[in-house]
Amino acid sequence: MPEGDSIFRTARALNKALAGKVVTGFETALAPLARVNDDAPVLGRTVERVEARGKWCLIYFSGDLILLTHMRMSGSWHLYKVGERWQARCSAMRIAITCGDVQAVGFSIPVAEFHTARSLERSAQVQELGVDVLSAGYKVSEAARALREYGRENPDAEIGNVLLNQRVIAGIGNIYKSEIAFAASVHPFRRMQTLSDREIERIAEIAERYMRTNIAEGKGAGIVTYTGPRRTTRAMDRRSRLWVYGRQGQECRRCGAAIEMRKQGTGARPTYWCPTCQPALGTREARS
Numbered sequence: 001m002p003e004g005d006s007i008f009r010t011a012r013a014l015n016k017a018l019a020g021k022v023v024t025g026f027e028t029a030l031a032p033l034a035r036v037n038d039d040a041p042v043l044g045r046t047v048e049r050v051e052a053r054g055k056w057c058l059i060y061f062s063g064d065l066i067l068l069t070h071m072r073m074s075g076s077w078h079l080y081k082v083g084e085r086w087q088a089r090c091s092a093m094r095i096a097i098t099c100g101d102v103q104a105v106g107f108s109i110p111v112a113e114f115h116t117a118r119s120l121e122r123s124a125q126v127q128e129l130g131v132d133v134l135s136a137g138y139k140v141s142e143a144a145r146a147l148r149e150y151g152r153e154n155p156d157a158e159i160g161n162v163l164l165n166q167r168v169i170a171g172i173g174n175i176y177k178s179e180i181a182f183a184a185s186v187h188p189f190r191r192m193q194t195l196s197d198r199e200i201e202r203i204a205e206i207a208e209r210y211m212r213t214n215i216a217e218g219k220g221a222g223i224v225t226y227t228g229p230r231r232t233t234r235a236m237d238r239r240s241r242l243w244v245y246g247r248q249g250q251e252c253r254r255c256g257a258a259i260e261m262r263k264q265g266t267g268a269r270p271t272y273w274c275p276t277c278q279p280a281l282g283t284r285e286a287r288s
């Protein structure tokens with residue numbers, strides 16, 4: 001699943017390419033969108049702006065029309081010059097928005113809806129998003145408060161699952177979940193009731209730092225949490241840039257212990273941690 005920071009970068013690139021431009025072509029393979037487009041054509045509207053909200057990408061058109069998309073595991077937006085060869089199968093095209101010589105093409109996008117400002121406000125899924133770690137207004141104190149509040153209501157919830165819960169903090173994906181827990185020295189299977197205020201604050205701080213660094217880098221998958229020692233090979237394996245994610249059985253970069261992995265939560269998402277740097281409070285929390 002794309003992490004929040006990659007959605008943020010996508011939205012930023014789309015905004016840069018499309019904002020202020022008039023739509024000169026609109027195509028979609030999604031029937032519900034096509035129906036709306038028949039009644040209230042996108043053609044001729046101006047793209048006002050493109051924003052990310054959590055893992056949602058929102059394209060605002062003039063005349064109160066908003067295209068909401070979610071990438072889930074498979075979806076992506078590409079930008080092309082008109083006439084340029086697409087880097088994905090044409091049959092995977094779901095939405096194509098042309099503005100003069102620029103074309104934004106959404107491939108394999110599983111969730112797409114048109115909204116008005118009002119219907120978007122009422123839309124449960126976007127509205128219920130928690131504090132967005134990438135929004136300009138993100139405050140560590142607010143994210144920490146959201147985590148504490150959730151922890152009070154769900155004392156047995158495991159922090160690794162809570163970090164993925166977009167209703168608590170929006171924008172963190174499965175890779176960062178493990179990386180943030182490592183950097184905060186918190187075992188990802190610890191239950192919310194066992195976390196101190198200080199640990200929760202650290203988690204909120206690190207979440208912001210990691211996500212912002214990745215936006216600033218702005219290239220490719222961009223996920224870098226571990227930065228030294230510098231490698232000289234040109235092929236920088238993405239996993240060599242991470243503390244624990246994807247490193248089961250390998251040495252912890254901090255202490256040398258073998259990194260462990262276990263699937264966690266209803267989605268059985270792989271979770272990685274160092275048993276020494278992130279001690280479990282008791283065998284029950286760690287191994288049950």
Ligand SMILES: [Zn+2]
Pocket residue numbers: 252253254255256257274275276277278
């Ligand atoms: Zn370690």
